[in-house]
Amino acid sequence: LPLVQPGDDLGALLVAALRAGGVTPRADDVLVVAQKVVSKAENQFVALRDVVPSGRAQAVAETTLKDPRLVEVILWDTAQIIRAVPHVLIVQHRLGFISANAGIDHSNVAPPEEEQVLRLPTDPDASARRLQADMAAAFAAAPAVLIIDSHGRPWRQGTVGVAIGVAGMVPLQDLRGTPDLFGVPLQATDVGFADQIAAAASLLMGQAAEGCPAVLLRGLPYERTDSAAAADVLRPPERDLFR
């Protein structure tokens, strides 16, 4: 892909890149797209110089030793602060998931003197559905679409890819009742299927630059649906012991 700019038609860019590569998506493929290029195309840029931090943002910035203007932007997308300590601000995003800095990004976003940061897409599931529709229009076959980001984790170091937008795929694989090797039904096995695809695609995309912001995955059977949502993967608060 070329460097994606605000207002670009990301679907058209992806179609052109696939055609240039001689690749025709199939209905059982999965198109995995990095959140960053979706956000850029949707112009989720915010120039910190235009941001006036609220009193609350200033207080949280004092606790976390972060730029109060950045904290203000983080709070725009925050449903609940989960942890705020020096250099760490972990929040529940208004979309439901929990991550550092509400997914606000300032690497690979713009030249540093512009002080730009990048928010997540407003509705990543809707963004995924639009890209799926773009594929269907161009190729007569609509693969599932995942929009992925990298999240840190409790207990383990290192970010891993996770799905924040889903179209066309059941993101959680429910194996309850599936017989094991000895015929005994599995009792409580949900597999983070879409997140594992996100992690696999993230390996191929790399992390340092924007060289490869989309991956087309072929050959992995999955359960299709027209009513997927990334929030289906989120653990309900009453079943979450770690908030």
Added chain:
Amino acid sequence: LPLVQPGDDLGALLVAALRAGGVTPRADDVLVVAQKVVSKAENQFVALRDVVPSGRAQAVAETTLKDPRLVEVILWDTAQIIRAVPHVLIVQHRLGFISANAGIDHSNVAPPEEEQVLRLPTDPDASARRLQADMAAAFAAAPAVLIIDSHGRPWRQGTVGVAIGVAGMVPLQDLRGTPDLFGVPLQATDVGFADQIAAAASLLMGQAAEGCPAVLLRGLPYERTDSAAAADVLRPPERDLFR
């Protein structure tokens, strides 16, 4: 692979399977092996009928509504109980990582009337190094080796593959200082590299049965080392806000 039995030479089985498939591992491949077959070959089986639960195990079993004999086996491998509530027992394993039930498994382990459970390998890094040596002896090229398990996660539903044993690969990719698209050095980006490989391999292995307990990954550049340890990925307690 055939069904792995206690005492089997897992390295020899893997060598035979690779040869049967006409595949010669290369030094820059990664061999990913499911923990379950390693544990079976190393005879980590425990028959619950032989287990006498301690008073502590009985108390924890009462809280978690689990079989006191199973809790006893879990406690053998537990450094610290992290959460114990009805139907959930999350512990720090003596190997350092945090997961449900200390990784003790009772699906796909043995016919149910035998009441067998399966503990993790005693030292998964050492198991990975042995398999790497077996590859080197058979093929004159030693790929990196990961031993993987599936762990649940706070905040998100669904298990994902993670590396619990590592040989030959730096499991955490440190991108600090790498320039971004605009030449600005990245500040705090560690990538859970081995865990993302584990997730990718887990997709291919599936979860319900033991059909495909090993995956050979080719074409992904990684940093080699002779002193890897899965514990390198663990977040130090003082940098972990969620215990």
